[in-house]
Amino acid sequence: MPAKRSPARRPTMKDIAQRAGVSESAVSFALNDRPGVSEITRDRVRRVAEQLGWRPSTAARQLSGEGAATVGLVLARPADTLGVDSFFLQLISGIQEVLAERHLGLLFQVVEDVDDECAVYRRWWAEHRVDGVLVVDPRTDDARPDLLDELGLPAVVIGGAPDARHPGLSTVWADDAGAMAAVVDELSALGHRRIVHIAGLPGLAHTERRIRTLRAEADQRGLAEVRSVTTDYSDAEGAAVTRRVLQGGVLEGEVLAGGIVEGGVGEGGSRPTALIYDNDVMAVAGVAAATELGFSVPGDVSVVAWEDSALCRMVKPWLSALSRDTVEFGRTAAKELTSLLDGGPARAVRVPVPRLISRESTGPCGA
Amino acid sequence: MPAKRSPARRPTMKDIAQRAGVSESAVSFALNDRPGVSEITRDRVRRVAEQLGWRPSTAARQLSGEGAATVGLVLARPADTLGVDSFFLQLISGIQEVLAERHLGLLFQVVEDVDDECAVYRRWWAEHRVDGVLVVDPRTDDARPDLLDELGLPAVVIGGAPDARHPGLSTVWADDAGAMAAVVDELSALGHRRIVHIAGLPGLAHTERRIRTLRAEADQRGLAEVRSVTTDYSDAEGAAVTRRVLQGGVLEGEVLAGGIVEGGVGEGGSRPTALIYDNDVMAVAGVAAATELGFSVPGDVSVVAWEDSALCRMVKPWLSALSRDTVEFGRTAAKELTSLLDGGPARAVRVPVPRLISRESTGPCGA
Structure with missing residues (x-):
């Protein structure tokens, strides 16, 4: 049997009218900012409404076009x-x-894939459930911008470079290319010429940007043995790829800075001396895997993690990592969305380039 | 200037009427399940509504009492x-x-403290924004159950033991006491008699349950040197407390199994040989801190983490940890809430006791 509760009653316009000693229509005029009541009455009604904790219901706001x-x-x-x-x-x-x-509330949903995500946008839109959306994990081949254009749903894409085909979408993004160049600068200054980039999910826009930049930077410096391998971002794949590259195994599906290598990677000589991981979790798992195989970090192999977090200072050696203010990144994205909701223009906002913090996991090649 | 977009139009009852070749009022009757149209018309209208992707707006649903x-x-x-x-x-x-x-959508909000949380519940309730709430981090002195009772807002408390004063609230909880007893069993079987529990936030109901149980279990076994120290759950405090207890420092604000110790903890002899951490992050940070001080895990000190995660298998040694299915815990809580929304009774549901997985970080005392 459900337990009995006597819920508090939500204050109504009638309650306000009684307390303020005015008519209900005067309350309605005052709260909806319409003419027909004096300034003094308007002020009194608003004060009483505030005292009683009155708020228009979401339903009433929606029907009055307030979203x-x-x-x-x-x-x-x-x-x-x-x-x-x-x-x-x-x-x-x-x-x-x-x-x-x-x-403003945040309606949050976790789904399996982008198709499901599109279905959620359609449903939210049809049901007038949201005024706009924040889109994460932009992809190189992405159905979402077209859909959002079609629906006319205000949207901010987080992490995507601006796309001229979708001038109605705002974007908030970091320059991954600049950050990757800084990492290659640092590693090549330390003498590293054989580098493996253990990347995130293929198909994500920022994964592809990082891979492309690494290739360009390597070409420019004449580093032939630089390659990227995509993963699912998990600690398990981070560790597995680390073991394979350190043991000199063939990597399937890898992208090479100097083009795809047809054969296997030879023993010894071609073992990478530096590893770049696309997140903190894979880097930590990778260091554990390397240590287990008897390689020392950074003695035998240097390690850089893409996303700095508390995790990078929780393990020994402390991990060198690319750091950025992710909380501020979120703030910036939300501000762009509220600006769109206020009728502002769609914009492309670039947040500061992630900064490389050198800790204990990077050192001279062959030290 | 805002970029121009021509949004798709949401299908209306008029669109359905045209496509189905019936009147608008027939459509309204059919979709609102009211008499006045034939079975055949009702079916046709519903089929067309489905083809067009029609949905009642949230506002319309709310005004019709659908929440x-x-x-x-x-x-x-x-x-x-x-x-x-x-x-x-x-x-x-x-x-x-x-x-x-x-x-059902999930409206999610992060706030600074419980006062702000209560304010959010009042606002959501006044604005009819949610049909019910999921309450996390129950506290020993908690204003929320009274407020939720007062508002009559259906609620499921996650992690709290059932409270007879609030029969209208559902609870979904794990038996922390049973899990803590299993940890003490394991550690005392390995010969450990000096144990420090590096607990989470004071004031949380489950923190207090764990501390109370540890004290009772220690008393029962005649273990005098067993104590709990509360923290903010952060890696920084996990590491700091680890350093202090391993170096034999005085601990302020600690809770002792045998009562509060007035003086300092002596050097050497009273150093704990086992540490229990209330989450994975503190355990990982604690192992790093212990290693840095020259203590080996588990040679000098055994470590157990309360919340198992990928993190526990990302560091060396792999951490022994209490494991539970947190995703299933969330499912159970949401099912209880939907059951309340369907008019079901408030219930107290106990999920399985977290299971201790012994990995590499626990070993015999003095090994």
């Missing part, structure tokens, strides 16, 4: 890869700060 | 402690799975 007062965020990732991901919680924290100031 | 089709979750934690927290993302994944099946 859902909610923005949406869909995360298309299998649930079990969400395990240790500091990036998203920090991003959401920053988003929340800005939304809270504006009394 | 907001949204449930709320507020997380009262400072943004910067959200860094590496696998628990919440996994919990939310499980919650989402169940909500998605029911087409």
